[in-house]
Amino acid sequence: MQLRHARSLLFLPASNARAIAKARTLPCDMVILDLEDAVADDAKDMALASAVEALGEGFGGRLSAVRINVEGTPWHGVEMITVKTTGADYVVLPKVEHPKQVKDVFSVCQKPVIAMIESARGVLAAPAIAAGEGCAGLFMGNNDLRKDLGIPPSADRAGLSFAMQAVVLAARAAGIAVFDGVFNRLDDEAGLELECAQGHALGFDGKTLIHPAQVTVANQAFGPDAQAVADARRLIEAATGGAERFEGRMIETMHVEEARALIARAQAVGQ
Numbered sequence: 001m002q003l004r005h006a007r008s009l010l011f012l013p014a015s016n017a018r019a020i021a022k023a024r025t026l027p028c029d030m031v032i033l034d035l036e037d038a039v040a041d042d043a044k045d046m047a048l049a050s051a052v053e054a055l056g057e058g059f060g061g062r063l064s065a066v067r068i069n070v071e072g073t074p075w076h077g078v079e080m081i082t083v084k085t086t087g088a089d090y091v092v093l094p095k096v097e098h099p100k101q102v103k104d105v106f107s108v109c110q111k112p113v114i115a116m117i118e119s120a121r122g123v124l125a126a127p128a129i130a131a132g133e134g135c136a137g138l139f140m141g142n143n144d145l146r147k148d149l150g151i152p153p154s155a156d157r158a159g160l161s162f163a164m165q166a167v168v169l170a171a172r173a174a175g176i177a178v179f180d181g182v183f184n185r186l187d188d189e190a191g192l193e194l195e196c197a198q199g200h201a202l203g204f205d206g207k208t209l210i211h212p213a214q215v216t217v218a219n220q221a222f223g224p225d226a227q228a229v230a231d232a233r234r235l236i237e238a239a240t241g242g243a244e245r246f247e248g249r250m251i252e253t254m255h256v257e258e259a260r261a262l263i264a265r266a267q268a269v270g271q
């Protein structure tokens with residue numbers, strides 16, 4: 001699967017063997033083994049060994065990634081060298097604020113990097129980060145970003161909206177994938193549905209997740225539904241080129257291209 005077609009990208013602590021086993025049973029499009037904030041300092045070495053073992057066994061047809069710790073931590077160097085030797089499809093780099101951070105990880109790991117934008121500086125540098133060497137995609141890190149911006153934990157996403165749109169713009173200008181941040185409220189399915197719909201409407205390709213119960217909701221929100229696929233097929237069938245009327249609306253060549261992309265996405269996710 002192409003990165004841009006991923007709808008559900010599930011984080012789990014690489015130190016959690018039960019979560020690793022569970023991930024292999026879930027319909028998520030990507031599994032992200034976390035070595036950073038989900039893993040306590042005294043469990044980092046164990047988590048790295050566990051990630052290597054898990055990647056050796058693989059995750060079926062799902063994309064795989066490892067989130068490493070940032071430069072300046074005691075774990076960054078050994079994690080880069082170790083991840084290089086695994087079958088991980090991507091390296092996720094947290095707290096990116098400069099394209100050189102991505103380039104350095106890419107040059108050591110020799111794997112495409114997904115950069116997390118989690119600070120005001122990161123948002124302002126997002127166009128350069130997205131266009132830089134080795135960068136395959138961007139993740140919103142909305143927990144850290146909210147903290148950096150001084151937005152209270154109880155607030156809705158209105159204060160993050162400008163930043164999220166800036167990150168989507170940066171990714172699109174560079175032609176790379178971009179994914180919404182995680183939703184922390186584990187028992188609020190209605191809230192997750194609303195946030196997925198919001199992320200979809202903002203242009204994100206999919207959503208990063210933290211719990212198995214969130215996977216199906218994200219897949220439904222970001223996968224084209226049967227109605228959208230049927231509409232796209234009718235549009236392609238009807239189009240003759242140039243501006244014309246189709247079912248009460250104006251369509252042009254770009255609408256045909258958009259319909260083809262939607263069908264390609266539906267096929268990629270098995271719908």
Ligand SMILES: CC(C)(COP(=O)(O)OP(=O)(O)OC[C@H]1O[C@@H](n2cnc3c(N)ncnc32)[C@H](O)[C@@H]1OP(=O)(O)O)[C@@H](O)C(=O)NCCC(=O)NCCSC(=O)C[C@H](O)C(=O)O
Pocket residue numbers: 010011012013018019020022023034037038094118140141142143144145181182209210211212
């Ligand atoms: C959030 C959790 C700590 C909740 O854990 P818990 O209450 O124990 O979960 P459940 O009892 O409901 O679990 C039920 C079963 O599902 C498995 N499970 C749980 N979470 C996952 C998962 N993420 N992936 C796969 N499987 C999972 C459990 O093992 C149970 O199965 P079983 O044992 O067989 O019964 C926990 O969900 C969790 O740790 N989530 C991931 C946390 C994480 O990775 N965080 C880092 C990413 S968040 C981020 O990036 C923020 C960003 O940086 C920012 O700034 O915004």
Ligand SMILES: [Mg+2]
Pocket residue numbers: 037094118141143144
């Ligand atoms: Mg973070």
